[in-house]
Amino acid sequence: MLLSLDKVTTYYGQMRILEGISLQVGEGELVCLLGGNASGKSTTLKTVLGVVTPRSGRVLLDDKDVTGWPVPQRIARGIAIVPENRRLFGQMTVRENLEMGAVLRHREKLDDDFDRVHALFPRLLERRNQLAGTLSGGEQQMVAMGRALMSRPRLLLMDEPSMGLSPALVQQNFQIISEVHQSGVAVLVVEQNAAMALSIADRGYVLSTGEIVLTGSAAELLRSEDLKRAYLGR
Amino acid sequence: MSFFLQELVNGVTTGALYALIALGFSMVYGVLKLLNFAHGDLYMVGGYIGFFIIRWFGGAAKLFIPVPLLVTIMFVAAAVVVGGLGVAMERFAYRPLRNAPRIAPLITAIGISFFLENAALLLFGAQYRVYNTPDFISYSSGIQIGSVSIDSVQIMVLVMGLFIMIGLQQLINRTKLGKQMRAVAADREAAEMFGINVNFTIAAVFFLGSALAGVAGVMAGLLFNTVYNTIGFLAGLKAFTAAVVGGIGSIPGAMLGGLMIGIAESFITGYISSIYVDLIVFGILIVVMLVRPTGLLGRAQLQKV
Ligand SMILES: Nc1ncnc2c1ncn2[C@@H]1O[C@H](COP(=O)(O)OP(=O)(O)OP(=O)(O)O)[C@@H](O)[C@H]1O
Numbered sequence: 443m444l445l446s447l448d449k450v451t452t453y454y455g456q457m458r459i460l461e462g463i464s465l466q467v468g469e470g471e472l473v474c475l476l477g478g479n480a481s482g483k484s485t486t487l488k489t490v491l492g493v494v495t496p497r498s499g500r501v502l503l504d505d506k507d508v509t510g511w512p513v514p515q516r517i518a519r520g521i522a523i524v525p526e527n528r529r530l531f532g533q534m535t536v537r538e539n540l541e542m543g544a545v546l547r548h549r550e551k552l553d554d555d556f557d558r559v560h561a562l563f564p565r566l567l568e569r570r571n572q573l574a575g576t577l578s579g580g581e582q583q584m585v586a587m588g589r590a591l592m593s594r595p596r597l598l599l600m601d602e603p604s605m606g607l608s609p610a611l612v613q614q615n616f617q618i619i620s621e622v623h624q625s626g627v628a629v630l631v632v633e634q635n636a637a638m639a640l641s642i643a644d645r646g647y648v649l650s651t652g653e654i655v656l657t658g659s660a661a662e663l664l665r666s667e668d669l670k671r672a673y674l675g676r
Numbered sequence: 677m678s679f680f681l682q683e684l685v686n687g688v689t690t691g692a693l694y695a696l697i698a699l700g701f702s703m704v705y706g707v708l709k710l711l712n713f714a715h716g717d718l719y720m721v722g723g724y725i726g727f728f729i730i731r732w733f734g735g736a737a738k739l740f741i742p743v744p745l746l747v748t749i750m751f752v753a754a755a756v757v758v759g760g761l762g763v764a765m766e767r768f769a770y771r772p773l774r775n776a777p778r779i780a781p782l783i784t785a786i787g788i789s790f791f792l793e794n795a796a797l798l799l800f801g802a803q804y805r806v807y808n809t810p811d812f813i814s815y816s817s818g819i820q821i822g823s824v825s826i827d828s829v830q831i832m833v834l835v836m837g838l839f840i841m842i843g844l845q846q847l848i849n850r851t852k853l854g855k856q857m858r859a860v861a862a863d864r865e866a867a868e869m870f871g872i873n874v875n876f877t878i879a880a881v882f883f884l885g886s887a888l889a890g891v892a893g894v895m896a897g898l899l900f901n902t903v904y905n906t907i908g909f910l911a912g913l914k915a916f917t918a919a920v921v922g923g924i925g926s927i928p929g930a931m932l933g934g935l936m937i938g939i940a941e942s943f944i945t946g947y948i949s950s951i952y953v954d955l956i957v958f959g960i961l962i963v964v965m966l967v968r969p970t971g972l973l974g975r976a977q978l979q980k981v
Pocket residue numbers: 454457459477478479480481482483484485486526
């Protein structure tokens with residue numbers, strides 16, 4: 443299994459945010475993580491990336507226990523993130539933002555990485571010297587995605603990639619996620635827009651106040667009455 | 677006119693000094709949002725290092741190594757030792773407080789300032805330490821343009837200041853380390869999410885910024901001749917003023933602010949009276965803050981969701 447969380451419990455100070463979460467993402471799979479506000483979706487992704495460390499439970503990458511590993515080592519093993527709100531470096535150029543996605547890559551490989559990302563987003567090549575903070579919302583999303591792809595991940599974490607985008611751009615965004623997925627990258631995507639996410643996902647998990655309350659194939663979840671209930675809260 | 681030009685040259689020289697101190701102050705603010713009030717004291721330590729190196733090599737009048745070598749050793753030693761001191765300060769005093777309320781590291785900074793001033797008193801004594809620069813670098817060894825004279829220490833300060841500032845600007849804008857510094861300054865958590873070693877990057881900022889203060893301390897010793905344990909206090913305040921006037925967190929802003937303060941001081945001394953220097957300099961700070969709170973080259977934090 444590419445990624446598994448095994449009974450992960452994560453705290454912020456005294457507050458327990460995740461309560462024994464277990465989930466898996468297989469090689470090349472597209473899995474979505476659904477859930478209402480403050481249910482712990484972002485915390486789950488941060489736990490996978492290593493920005494926060496669980497108090498108990500294990501994080502496994504390729505069946506190897508990486509629970510205590512720092513972020514750079516996890517990136518080196520193939521994880522990358524498109525963070526919530528994108529978190530671009532607004533006063534840096536598009537090219538510099540992309541470079542920040544590849545700080546751990548060898549210099550010689552950098553040109554290949556740029557070529558790959560520019561092939562996916564030709565617009566970023568045109569705009570390479572523009573400050574990221576002055577781009578349109580859609581362009582900023584491309585930078586966020588491109589920055590994550592610079593490190594050639596095998597598992598891409600995406601935290602609400604369609605937030606703040608117009609409906610047309612949301613469509614386009616999911617199109618791109620699909621493309622990335624079809625190129626062989628596994629994706630774990632957090633979304634508020636359940637229907638849209640499930641339409642491209644293989645499987646899904648539903649999180650509610652730090653616990654997984656529902657899981658199944660995308661088709662099952664789309665039909666599920668429980669999903670609607672989970673969204674309405676308990 | 678020649679008086680004006682002479683004052684300008686003197687002002688730019690002092691300004692370069694302030695700019696070097698302000699740069700480190702501003703860089704640290706950039707990554708930690710911390711006003712490091714102990715920064716001026718690093719400059720004081722640099723000044724002492726220069727003094728003791730002159731003494732170790734025989735003293736100003738009886739040097740047993742060539743002057744260019746001596747001066748090189750002074751600058752390198754001050755940069756390395758003070759840079760290391762800055763790194764230690766960050767590691768042991770500020771890093772444990774990284775997630776504490778902002779007032780905690782601020783008060784710590786004031787505490788470190790007192791600590792350094794008193795440690796210097798204990799270690800180096802209360803007496804004024806004198807470089808006796810003219811004994812090994814003759815004041816008449818500079819250049820004369822019309823009636824304006826620039827002595828060789830001034831030339832050295834100006835040339836070094838220029839190269840350091842250009843070098844720093846290149847480092848911040850072009851190198852991988854510099855870009856990582858900007859990324860950490862802009863959004864620490866995001867930087868961490870892409871594998872940037874945040875602790876190392878912050879330590880590197882402290883090393884660079886402190887090394888610049890150390891270098892400025894040696895320059896001040898050579899220019900003004902005297903070092904004592906509290907010279908960092910006023911210099912730190914001036915650097916703070918320069919950084920804020922230029923736009924705190926901005927590298928070109930710190931340079932501009934430093935030069936402006938230096939030139940202003942020189943003209944006030946020359947045309948009005950040295951009594952009013954501090955009054956007017958800090959008055960400039962207040963006026964700039966009222967008219968342009970972000971400083972001359974600072975920008976309002978641009979927040980996009
Ligand atoms: N750094 C932090 N320190 C303390 N509490 C935090 C921190 N980050 C998140 N929390 C809290 O943890 C809970 C879960 O947050 P999380 O960001 O994981 O939720 P989410 O499911 O991503 O929500 P949203 O849909 O609003 O993005 C929230 O109650 C939040 O306030």
